[in-house]
Amino acid sequence: MSIPGETPNPYGQPQPHQPPQPPQQSPPQSPYGQPQPHQAQPLQHNPYAQPTMPSVPLGGYGPMGTPPGAPPTGSGGGRKGWPWALGGAVVASAVWAGVLFATGGFDGEAKADLAGYRYTNNLCTATDAQTIEDAGYQQEDGSANPQHSSSEDPALDSMTCNIDFEPNDADSDDYSSVWLYTTASLHKKTDPAPEFEAQYRAYEEQKTSSYSYKVSPVNGLGAEAYVVTQVSKSGSDTGAYVILGVRDGWMTYQSTWSEYLSSSSSATAKTPEEATAMLKKSARATLEKMKE
Template sequence: MSISGDQNNPYNQPQPHPYGQVPAPQNPVPAQQNPYAHQAPPQGPAGGYGYPASGMPAAPLGAPGAPDGAGRGMSGWLWAIGGAVAASAIWGSVLFATGGFSSEPSPDLAGYGYTSDLCAETSMTPFENADFKTKANTGTASKNTNPQHSGAQQASLDTMWCNVSLEKENASSSDYSSTWLYNTATLHKKTDPAPEFADGYRSYEKQDASVGYRVEAVPGLGDEAFLVTRKDDGSTNSGSYVILGVRDGWMTYQSTWSSYASSRSSTKPPTADEVATMLKTSATETLKRLQNSRSR
């Protein structure tokens, strides 16, 4: 005689297996018959790969119609995979929260600091020793101010620059000449300038232009330094164009000398080699001051 309640009993009907078409067992095998019962699960946070430390219900160990042990093996693998995925998700969220996945490098500013007035930090002594002086202001307008300076602090770069117009001591008012010193300093806070620094100056030698340039490495200044000198074009006018570039960590510095004098000028301009010496001497002292400015 059948009992009517059997038809409504959910445990008396085959149930879909969460990982296949295998019905769930009605009577799980006792824990002592499980060959894996005495194996310690892999340990990790919260008891091992995301498993609770205790109180986990036993997984189905067998399945009717399957070879002995097949259901147990499949179930064990599925539980292990699920635990590993859970552990990976937990560990990944921890890394994201703490910045463990961040690939943003830390800037090496080599002790240099920002200043809003690079002119105040620029050493003018080498130029003064060569009988150059800062040209007097020609008016009150900002465009006529000498020297001129500016700077800006931004998320990725701190930039500073200083332009100085120079003239020879006791130069005649009828002399037609122009001498400028342009200085820039940049603190790179997001990108390391090292990979491109040398090529930026070496490119002067490779450019297709009527005026050629000579590029040479300068030892003893920062991590690397280069001197760019314009070759004499043989014109009747006398002048020089020399660039000194220095990289120290993620700080880059450039000092540029540009001078022009007509053939009627009563003063003789310095040679390119003399200018190079002045730039290197000035840069050495200026960079020391920029490092000290960080503590002011």
């Protein structure tokens, strides 16, 4: 029985042992009304439903397939279960909002993980050349050595450095071509991880009549790293060509060692293994400087 003037309870449930009454033509059926036994009823839109995390029902599914958030059935009826359901919705919504803020999901983009690396307009100042010099080389004299370039962009920061070297024990009339080329990129919009390994594995398919490439993973550098070694089919030991690629978060780094000495040179070229060890040591020092 209701008190005159009291607003009808929209969540009222049928009394125990009494079958639910079919909805009247007027007023319209409550959006929380239960379907009749043995009758398939379309699920009504719940205007009070709170957004939840994907695939996580609001408060779970109740008896007889009631939709998430609907008041519980039984003699308790009324508004007994609604505050709990509403509280669960608020908590779930807050958690989901926190996830979106943390990942940048509100604007449809993940937040770039630059792992502490910073843009510099002169990568040569961060590139570790001391490791190369300690291995028996000196930088060639000239106003154009070293050379650097850089580009800062909202989507991608790019930096390069090229340094020409010559062996310390080379004669003045020896021909040599020795250089270290370093690049670094800060990816601000796209995670480079899914494609990083594939970029270096692609070298394995590049073969000529003179050489091929060998690709190997490297441990202890960034999140992942690979070394690409050019293998001469003639067995020549007059030089080495080695590429080292490193990814740390959304930062990618690559250093390339290229050395060629004439067969008559008095100097001795580095083996691919020696060049690889040299690049690893130089990369560690360079990456540390890029965080300063």
